[in-house]
Amino acid sequence: MNSRHDLTNLRYDRTSTLSTMASQHRPVTNVVVLGSTGHVGIPTVIALSNHPARFTVTAVTRDKSQASFPPNVRVVESDLSRRSLLSLFQDQDAVVSCLATSMVDQQKDIVDIAVECGIARLIPSEYGLDSTHPNAAKFVPITKTKIENLDYIRQFEHRLSWTTLVTGSFFDRQFGDPGWFGWNMAEHQATVFDGGDVEFETTNLSQIGAAIAAILSPEHLDDTANQVVFVNSFTTTQNKVVAALEKITGRKMTIEHETTAAVRECALVAHEEDPTDFGPVADLVTASVYGQGGLNLYSKSAGGLWNDRLGLEREDFIGSIEKALAVYTKPGA
Structure with missing residues (x-):
């Protein structure tokens, strides 16, 4: 299970598939936030940490010394290597990627490791214009990588649920x-x-964080599964x-x-x-x-919009x- 090819071509019997589907929809308690000190990462960690009875949050940063988060947040320094992410994703329920656009090409590797570790929900790094719009790639070429990443994630819907969040500027x-x-x-x-x-x-950035916390909440986990969610301020x-x-x-x-x-x-x-x-x-x-x-x-x-649906x-x-x-x-x- 060390390559994308291996993951894509794995076969599962009916019992294994049903077990995996059940685990996909398990409640989300342990959440890892990648890119936690970025524009989206900070409000996301704060929004999740505002619900300590619901979420246990791990904020992943390149430089732990530069991180400043509420005391109930576990802060971990990581080079985002495969070895590091394999360790970070163990016993976690959800991964929220807030990595910068310049690092979005790493997302397929994150998907592979999330699948391997049994992550139930992945929120990939989107948070901008709607990359699923028919004109996205033509008018904003940088969205091509995001489109490819979402197509890649969809291959694993039998093992991993996802939500992408569209927010505009x-x-x-x-x-x-x-x-x-x-x-x-x-x-x-x-x-x-x-x-x-x-x-x-x-x-607003705080609204993005609030939307992510709502997506991962028990009330909305099922209806946001494998969905493109649109919010604004x-x-x-x-x-x-x-x-x-x-x-x-x-x-x-x-x-x-x-x-x-x-x-x-x-x-x-x-x-x-x-x-x-x-x-x-x-x-x-x-x-x-x-x-x-x-x-x-x-x-x-x-x-x-999903604003009202997400509360x-x-x-x-x-x-x-x-x-x-x-x-x-x-x-x-």
Whole structure:
């Protein structure tokens, strides 16, 4: 059972298959979070640890000394090698991958080890645009790897259940990185695309963590099995965000105008010239967040949001921006 080929071609008798299916749907108690110190990893660990009677959480990090989590969280340093993951996944019920997009090509190895260790539920690293949308690979080439990974996971549905989470852009975090999705709060400047009235869905990081905790809860474990789950914090427009920022800060924003079509065209050329440069990739994501390819209103084309089904709390638009500015735009953030 040391290679993907071996795992793919294993044969099971009826008794073994029934036993495996039963174990797939066992309650999730022990949860491993990979990439626990990343943008999604931190709120995920916190959300899970907020339910100590329900979850026992292991946060996996490259550098244990840099991790700061609640005392009820077990923190483990790992190089994410096969040997390390085999040890980490023993006696665990669920694996939540919050690894960065640049590491998403490791996901097939994670699947193999999860299957080998008898993990019941895997949440792969998605947390962005809907990679299952027909236009995803064409408009955001980086989603090709995610599509391939999900296809790979589906081969093991008789042994391992999965849930992917689609969230759109990270609403609160984008205000802390100058240039992300057109926002530059350090200069109080914004690039507004296609007039600024295009609706798009977006999600706060804390909402992503809350959604993951809900997915793994006994109430929702079965109905989220082998499902693409869509959540958001808001459906809004850039002009509404600009108005909110000006109201909160008491300052007019300096606005530059651009089109998503032009951004996409330039980014595609740059990406072809240097596929390793993340800048054009970020521009392609931005163009699709604001409408290119029809990926901006992901839940409307995929059967609707899961917010109410998962019991997620409704969030305050102005309050979310105020909190984001306080957290992510202070010195050192």
